[in-house]
Amino acid sequence: MDKEKYIISQFKSKFIGDDGAVIGDLVYSKDIFIEDTHFKKGWLSLFEIGRKAIIINISDAIVMNAVPKYALLGLLIPKSMSLNDIKELKNGIKFACEKYGVEIIGGDTVSSKLLGVSVSIISYSKNPIFRNPKKGELLAFTGSLGGSLKGLRALQRGAKISKNSRFRDVKLRDKFFYKTAKFIKSAMDISDGLASDLPKFVGNKDIKFLKNLDKFEFLSGEEYEILFSFDKKDKFRVINEANKARVKLTIFGEVVNGRYKTKSRSWHF
Template sequence: MNKEDFIIHAFLNEKNGDDGAVIDQWCYSKDLFFENVHFKREWLTLEQIAIKAMLVNISDAIVMNAEPKYALLGLALPNLSNEEIKILQKGFLKTAKKFGIKIIGGDTIYNDKIDISVTIISKVREKAVFREGLKKGHLLAYTGNLGESLRGLEILQNGGKLNLSHRFIKPKLRADFFYEIAPFISCAMDISDGLSKDLSRLLAKNKCGIEWLKNLDDYTLYSGEEYEILFAFDETQRFKIEQIAKKHRVKLNIFGKAVKGKYEFNGREHHF
């Protein structure tokens, strides 16, 4: 058991262990976004830091089939000027407005670097989507093109620059697409630690293995911080989901089928 699983198991209950915790019709989720863990200051502007910190948290709500409504911010900040703080605030407020979120509180302390904790409170739509629900024979799929985040990280680590729309700087979330397919899928999660790692979690949760339908390269398998969607569905829903993907211009990659067995992650997680 790795350290993350060890910590989760220490607090394990029926609400824990998913992208968010669902209580009645509300979903509660939290992610951290820390300097020198997820980014370097020279890689992102203050506004970009705030935007990405919000987006990676909103991603968790979306894949639970919940609409973000409120946010709590935990900010550990170095000695920033008032103007710098305003730039940081702009990123939080702009992203919150885009997704209809009201920032309702939090806490701020001094720190020698920028560490951000965001709690998102979301309203579950008709029915929450969990990681559990996969059945043998279900098809496994992910959205978009994976690997760009890892390639971007390598460019930054080698002293290069990324354009402002690059996935590593500003993840693309697919809320409208996911909300429409939610009634027709069996389980889902966002891809934050790489397809292979997150797939191992999904399969372990459902006590399944995988029959590969495609050969995937290392960038596709191991690129973290992609925030595309990993999900599964019964073969009978395939045409409907393909039509929804076309409608939203989302690339749909059906790469595997759930079978008896288990899948072990044996790669390297590519976080900074």
């Protein structure tokens, strides 16, 4: 979103520009999840909305090699929601928080026409990992890309999608990532789609593609798979860790000199 780029450019801070802001051994990140932008009524259950709102925030912490610990929870609650509805939403939030050991320490609840969840996560990291891979490093992503966009297209056509669709139930790769972190040189999560996230990731470098990727792999956002880089010499160590963690790994490129440009546009619905 050009507006987001503009806003980021307006608040100059050495902390801005990664998945989280690192201050000492604390990492701060924030993501908003809101109706009509990230989902439409009926696409996700309230439980799924609560769970996804937390999971996509925890994703930011993981790719910084940080362990999420506390969260501030901002809720936008439509007047039409009953206490039972709120309970369902809360159950999803709690499920995700408990799964990842995150404690809600405060927040704000306001009534609003749109349902939304705004989360700030406080994490700890002794060795944070940033974006900006160096020349010569290999680029890879975890899992399979495309499922989120396929799920979204089905929902937009009015079709139903499986409960296991990535659009409804995001899977994070925390165990693989923390275990492999010693070999990982840079990382970010794929939230806007590879086509849109790659330039943010590599900055003013170019990529030599080692593999053809299809349209869905390039354009699908909200995947929350991990885009990362590592030294060539660690290639088999990284592959080995992925195999042990049963995480699919696609090594698709190498960082070279020059400036990466894409003609693809990021996906918004």
